[in-house]
Amino acid sequence: MGHPPPMTLLPLPAQAADVPFPTTAWPQGDLPAGLDRTRFDALMGKGFADFGETHAVVIVQGGRLIHERYGPEHGPDKTCMSWSKAKSITQALAGILVGDGKLDIHAPADVPEWKTPGDPRGALTLDLLLRMSSGLEFSEVYLPDQPSDTIAMLWGPGKDDVAHYAADKPLAHAPGTFFSYSSGTTNIVARTLSRAIDAYGPDFEAFMRARLFEPLGMTSPVPKFDAAGTFIGSSFCFTTARDFARFGLLYLRDGVWDGRRILPQGWVDYARTPTFQQPDCEDGPYGAHWWLGLGGPGSFSANGHEGQFTVVVPDLDLVFVRHGRTPMELRDGLKAWVGEMVDLFR
Template identity: 35%
Template sequence: MQRLVLSCCTVASLLVAREAAAACPTGVTWPAADWPEALVRGPTADAADDYLFTLTGRDEDRKGIRTDGVVIVHRGRIVYERYARGYARHNRHLAWSVSKSFLNAMVGVGVGRGALTVDDSICDHYDPGPELCDVTVGDLLDWGSGIDWNEGYEDDPYYLSSVIAMLYGIGSGDMAAFVASQGLAETPGTVYRYSSGDSVLLSAVLASALGPGLAGDYPWEFVFDPIGMTSAMFERDLAGTYVGSSYVYATPRDLARFGYLALREGCWAGEQLLPEGWIAASTQPNPSFQVGESYDHFLRDGDAVPGRHWWLNLPVPDLAHERRWPAAPPDTFAGLGHWGQTIFVIPSADLVLVRTADDREAGFDQNRYLELALALAAEDSP
């Protein structure tokens, strides 16, 4: 099946510009034990306070905008930071599906070390049963495994939800085995279907590829320790698999370190932690999504375009898909998690935004949030 050519000028120009800058940058600010600060004061910061931290519903009812913390980093310095609802800068927060973007980075390091490739069959490293041997590592990164999966949350009947069964029910003991047991619904690599199951299976594949010497410690060796994420935690299931779909915890300041790693194309303080081009390749429309019927069947209304465990702000005219955040530049990409967890990265503005929250209903306007952050950055004079 042929893949679509997506917004050729937009995608190609972004990739050329970013690949040209793939070498570790010099002359930029890197956080040491803590972030340098250059807090912006004034009407724009006040407007951000009002929008992000004005409770619009009763807290005990879990209604309205329920921000727990926001950290905005411009040119390597914190220009805005605030917390609420009992949180402070030292409190870890569950990242929910932002964890998937962390998993992308960990797979990237594994690829860079030669432990696996994106073209490997998952059966080269993990035994899911012969039915799944046509699934590649890249298919899992694309959420394109073809595995029969229902990513249903609170709004769907719990007994129909594959992800609830995996995280809390019969699949919770060995989550990767549970995912593999669901079998195939489509040919691998031909249909995009957002799936926490793909992410957990990918985590098991990565651990198996790394072998027992690294399987227990790779999140710290690959990502957390090199970038100074001293608050980071990563839960495992009873089988020992890191729950790469959901269960990274960290402070907003440490989540911003990860966003800064992505902003700097996988570099940290002069060291190339991720393979050159990994972030650029992960933040273009993923191959499984580019098959036209993927959109028709499984892309939910209002979603951003999927990269490889990141979300993109690129338009896809061939699929009648507009930019998700029109206030932000098209090179914006994000890690997105349940109930309002976000890491936004805007390379052209040298900007990273972290928000932790408990948004239990629709209402938070991410586009307005990005508009305010870009205004703050504009006021942060060189």
């Protein structure tokens, strides 16, 4: 079934000619003159008071840093947990290799566990994996008192080879017919990237830095690898809030940074084109390793456990970053707060 037909996507704004890219330092700006400052201050206060711990909020508009606020023991130089925001970084790395001609997202993915003749998983494509539509069995649960493939993969029997743990799972649904968000799926993708360039552990990290982080001036990322040398792209790429804003700006600028194309033409549109989801899906709309709609129509975001967000908002030329540690029971309220904050700029 795949993903739906292409829809009309909001245009991605270009960087103003008089605003430098923040490769070395963020150009500074002010909150918009027409912004309701009373409402803004009240909502920002709520954001730091009502959702457990809020560690950082960074707002970029027009390519300029217009507001940032940090919680206790946090600041511009403090790295924050990525959790699943790392999935969107994995998507960017996949795009780079697609641009290099090293990957074809519509060809069967290079997964050793699926090579046995007749194995139906052997037909699964990278596109299906990036859209969380492979049909593979995986229990994405974060509570230690419930059966959880996520916990077993990251901290239990699967931790030394996260991709093998996930790839060893059977099909639970026909591919392309069922959306199921899965950290295991991303780790299969991450290993596929390593196999495409025969680079693991430090060698793959060098690729990440040379092709993605360093061109953007992202100096803080700390990616984590398992014992097999696979980037744990589902969950672990710690970075400062400012560097996550740089990453968001790359997507807001259609994968181009200071005149250099980092991501291939169309890759950002691919990330934000909706994936087929079953009618009763409660997770919210999804693209290709990016979530959709958190900051209003046309927005897309990298989301992580406990309330990590990088929200890209094309119609406002805005990137909104939030990091913290929010309990699951407050998650929906936090997401609504992010939407309210973004709406203040409309």
